[in-house]
Amino acid sequence: MIDVIIVGAGPAGLLLAGELRLAGVGTVVLERHERRPDFCRGFNLNARALDLLARRGLADALIAEGWQVPHAAFSGLPVTLGLAGTHTDHPYSLGIPQTRVEEVLEAHATARGADLRRGHEVRGLRQDDDGVEVTVAAGDGGYRLRARYVVGCDGSRSTVRRQAGIAFPGTPATRWSLLGDVEPADPLPFGVSSGPGGWVFVIPRPGYVRIITADHGTERAAPTLDEFQAAVETALGRPVPIRQARWLARFGDAARQAAEYVRGRVVLAGDAAHIHPPAGAVGVNVALDDAFNLGWKLAATVKGTAPAHLLGTYHDERHAAGEHVLANTQAQVLLGEADGNVTDLLTRVARHPDGNRALAETVTGLDTRYPMVPAADHPWLGRLALSGDGTLAALQERGLGVLVGAEDVADLAEIARPWADHVVVTPGSDRPPLLVRPDGHTAWVQTDGAEGLREALEHWFGPPVSGAPRPVPCAA
Ligand SMILES: Cc1cc2nc3c(=O)[nH]c(=O)nc-3n(C[C@H](O)[C@H](O)[C@H](O)COP(=O)(O)OP(=O)(O)OC[C@H]3O[C@@H](n4cnc5c(N)ncnc54)[C@H](O)[C@@H]3O)c2cc1C
Structure with missing residues (x-):
């Protein structure tokens, strides 16, 4: 019994494999093609994808190779969307072949022990209460493999999605x-x-x-x-x-989205979970976003440390984000055919600094905000915590949460002690104490003493473990 089988070695599958191995979860990746294709589909990483990859030390090498463009585009508008001043540590789009991104992700995953099997095609899938069995065709033969979870990262025509009976409603291509x-x-x-x-x-x-x-x-x-x-x-x-x-x-320009990102022990990510018009060229980026959200949640679920609801939050958060992508890419297509008055009006909005920034954050996903527990009215809550000088991103390279500002606030560090296996405690900076999830999103911000911190820790990392060692403060 393997922990997790990932079907498909595209951006979603490879990043997910690296995330699972980082957490020590046994991972087999089955890819039907013997080698990566000799053509390249995508050619860019957006600001949010770079922010996420930076949290595992994967952005710098790509940035060094790529070319930076300080804006994003909204198809159909004669105005570029500036990324300076948006909610990101990487205010640019990075020109880089998707194939190169895949190479870097593959090296990262296999160096950490992911078992990548090329030339192995999944043809069938059957799940029961304890696991999932896949039927694999490889070479002249085939075999069956059983895992506790199977993740379909197998693209828009996903065999996993179809075999699991997950509906894929939406609109067919008309252009x-x-x-x-x-x-x-x-x-x-x-x-x-x-x-x-x-x-x-x-x-x-x-x-x-x-x-x-x-x-x-x-x-x-x-x-x-x-x-x-x-x-x-x-x-x-x-x-x-x-x-x-x-x-x-x-x-x-078909636009479809899986009705369930998680069905029992079968999970979907990337194009297997959603397809949308190519406006804005975000497919790779959204696939990486899914995998990054899923990795730590699935790892904790497999290891038995996750609260029962954790894997379901992957569906809740990423299905909502996917709806947003479908809506704005479809809007960009429609804009190309819209009455001139509509284009003129939106152009005026895009020329206003605030409108320009809002559109830039929409098309790049920088406006992503997940619901947090406990809910609170703070502008940082649910959003990606910016790293600034890179210290916070570096602290997340092991794939753990971070409690920032706790070392000098003794009662917060004491509250976090039972979650020492999940959360790194680090001295504060000029910002108020905050709890950051392993995927970089702010789960709690101090507004009134320690109120809500214990609930947030328990919500994301499960019940407290008694007798856990005092968290070791991490050097900034
Ligand atoms: C023409 C074109 C241009 C694009 N340009 C851009 C762009 O500029 N920027 C951008 O961000 N995105 C772009 N995209 C979209 C982007 O390529 C995809 O969104 C992205 O590759 C999705 O990643 P993924 O990992 O979900 O799926 P994929 O990259 O499709 O990977 C799925 C993998 O699963 C494998 N697989 C499928 N079925 C099985 C099976 N049964 N068993 C085993 N393996 C299987 C496939 O061989 C494949 O390797 C473009 C797409 C196209 C078609």
């Missing part, structure tokens, strides 16, 4: 686009160009360009180069010779 990573014979201007038959969006890539254009055909299989070139030429109304294609794809 389609063609994408080509190609080498045109002659240079094309970057950005959006309009022609007599439509538009093309040209994005520079290392050694080639990515061209996206509307797909007016009825074919749904992968496009051929002839078909792709014809669509580009129709849009621009002139010949556009293309020397070579590296990757051609067709994608739609």
